[in-house]
Amino acid sequence: MSFLAKNYNRKKISFLRGKGSYLYTSNGKKYLDFVQGIAVNCLGHAHPRLVKTIKNQSKKLWHVSNAFQIPEGEKLAKKLCQKTFANYVMFQNSGAEATEAAIKVARRYFYSIGKPNKNRILCVKNSFHGRTIAAIFASGSKKMTEGFGPKIPGFDHFVFGDHKSLKKKITKNTAAIMVETIAGEGGIKEIPDWCLKELRKLCNKKKILLILDEVQCGISRSGDFFAFESSKIKPDIVPIAKGIGGGFPIGAVLMNKKVAVGMTPGTHGSTFGGNPLAMAVANTVMDIVSSKKFLKNVKNQSKFFNSKLNQIKDNHPNIIKEIRGKGLLIGMQLYKDQAKFINKLMDKKLLTIRANDNVVRILPPLNVKKSEIIQALKIIEKVCKELN
Numbered sequence: 075m076s077f078l079a080k081n082y083n084r085k086k087i088s089f090l091r092g093k094g095s096y097l098y099t100s101n102g103k104k105y106l107d108f109v110q111g112i113a114v115n116c117l118g119h120a121h122p123r124l125v126k127t128i129k130n131q132s133k134k135l136w137h138v139s140n141a142f143q144i145p146e147g148e149k150l151a152k153k154l155c156q157k158t159f160a161n162y163v164m165f166q167n168s169g170a171e172a173t174e175a176a177i178k179v180a181r182r183y184f185y186s187i188g189k190p191n192k193n194r195i196l197c198v199k200n201s202f203h204g205r206t207i208a209a210i211f212a213s214g215s216k217k218m219t220e221g222f223g224p225k226i227p228g229f230d231h232f233v234f235g236d237h238k239s240l241k242k243k244i245t246k247n248t249a250a251i252m253v254e255t256i257a258g259e260g261g262i263k264e265i266p267d268w269c270l271k272e273l274r275k276l277c278n279k280k281k282i283l284l285i286l287d288e289v290q291c292g293i294s295r296s297g298d299f300f301a302f303e304s305s306k307i308k309p310d311i312v313p314i315a316k317g318i319g320g321g322f323p324i325g326a327v328l329m330n331k332k333v334a335v336g337m338t339p340g341t342h343g344s345t346f347g348g349n350p351l352a353m354a355v356a357n358t359v360m361d362i363v364s365s366k367k368f369l370k371n372v373k374n375q376s377k378f379f380n381s382k383l384n385q386i387k388d389n390h391p392n393i394i395k396e397i398r399g400k401g402l403l404i405g406m407q408l409y410k411d412q413a414k415f416i417n418k419l420m421d422k423k424l425l426t427i428r429a430n431d432n433v434v435r436i437l438p439p440l441n442v443k444k445s446e447i448i449q450a451l452k453i454i455e456k457v458c459k460e461l462n
């Protein structure tokens with residue numbers, strides 16, 4: 075008998091401890107974890123530097139109110155701004171809070187320049203920006219919003235890839251376009267660089283803001299610190315979360331100078347957002363994952379993983395339809411039943427997770443070893459053979 079609400083369809087397995095890419099059950103079974111809390115544990119489980127950081131900080135200071143200065147947060151914000159397009163950062167605790175805060179920043183900007191009617195956010199139909207009331211209506215998914223009405227106004231939607239409908243949906247009241255640079259839950263669907271460039275141009279022309287949700291694809295997951303970097307464009311606002319805490323719940327909104335004018339004292343807040351414990355952990359994550367050497371390794375491992383997955387696909391053209399993704403955000407779109415495939419991988423001690431579009435999502439830690447990738451490939455190949 076479980077006293078937990080039934081809002082998750084959980085697998086009948088639990089883990090006692092983790093180390094790097096592996097998880098261990100209480101009866102000693104070892105799993106290769108290529109879920110990593112859904113792109114959260116970017117450095118795997120129990121990374122020694124993160125363990126050390128949390129241990130040291132926990133003896134000093136966990137939490138103080140944002141009524142006071144928090145040097146660890148100042149430090150992290152500076153690092154994030156020096157590394158990216160951003161001029162300012164606002165800390166939250168999760169992805170949904172970060173996307174909602176991004177919307178608040180966009181609306182408040184237009185309010186502060188005397189255009190309060192410019193407040194509508196244009197999003198991709200069936201995208202994913204989190205599960206709070208506003209975020210589900212931003213996502214525009216029937217499944218996620220069903221029974222949670224009344225509908226929150228202020229969101230418009232266009233179909234992914236349909237540029238005509240996107241242009242048509244922009245009105246004089248549109249404040250921002252908010253899209254995931256690579257749709258994670260949606261099935262690892264990437265916005266190509268040329269498209270990001272056009273999107274930036276369009277936003278400039280229409281004088282609206284560009285919000286790129288990098289909650290899943292950001293923080294070096296794509297092989298660049300942000301997935302949009304290869305396009306050379308600069309967004310106005312970027313919500314982040316998942317990877318930045320390495321397993322500790324943290325979210326943030328990054329913004330440029332222009333839009334930050336609206337966020338004056340008292341306009342936004344979060345009790346926990348940016349507390350010293352969270353900031354200490356994220357500082358250590360940031361130091362590790364943003365280095366050139368680290369990013370180069372993500373790209374190399376990704377190249378290897380992808381080419382081998384494509385070989386498996388070519389050997390099993392009736393099972394795997396397409397290998398998608400960028401960096402170590404990998405999607406394997408199947409012809410066969412996704413749930414069955416994932417369960418078979420799990421039977422062979424490889425953990426993966428579903429995404430829409432009949433995609434199996436593969437999310438290794440960013441410091442994954444080549445030998446671990448080879449182990450995963452062998453298991454994937456075996457399952458393909460079994461299903462033939």
Ligand SMILES: *Cc1c(COP(=O)(O)O)cnc(C)c1O
Pocket residue numbers: 168169170171173202203204205254258259287288289290291315316
């Ligand atoms: C996971 C995710 C969110 C929501 O994050 P939570 O921490 O679950 O609230 C928002 N946007 C994207 C793109 C995500 O992948």
